[in-house]
Amino acid sequence: xxxxxxxxxxxxxxxxxxxxxxxxxxxxxxxxxxxxxxxxxxxxxxxxxxxx
Numbered sequence: 001x002x003x004x005x006x007x008x009x010x011x012x013x014x015x016x017x018x019x020x021x022x023x024x025x026x027x028x029x030x031x032x033x034x035x036x037x038x039x040x041x042x043x044x045x046x047x048x049x050x051x052x
Contacts (some may be wrong), residue, residue, distance in 0.1 A: 028038045
C-alpha cells in the first residue's frame with residue numbers, strides 16, 4: 001500500500017490510553033486503511049458535523 005506524498009506533511013503526535021490505541025488500530029485494520037487515512041476521515045466528519 002504505497003502512499004506517495006505530493007504535498008508537504010507535518011507529523012502530529014498524539015497520546016492515548018493503550019485500550020483506545022488498540023481500538024483505533026483495529027478500526028483502521030478492519031477498514032484496510034492507514035491510521036492517517038482514518039484520522040483524515042474522522043476529521044472531515046467532525047468538521048461537517050461542527051457546521052450544524
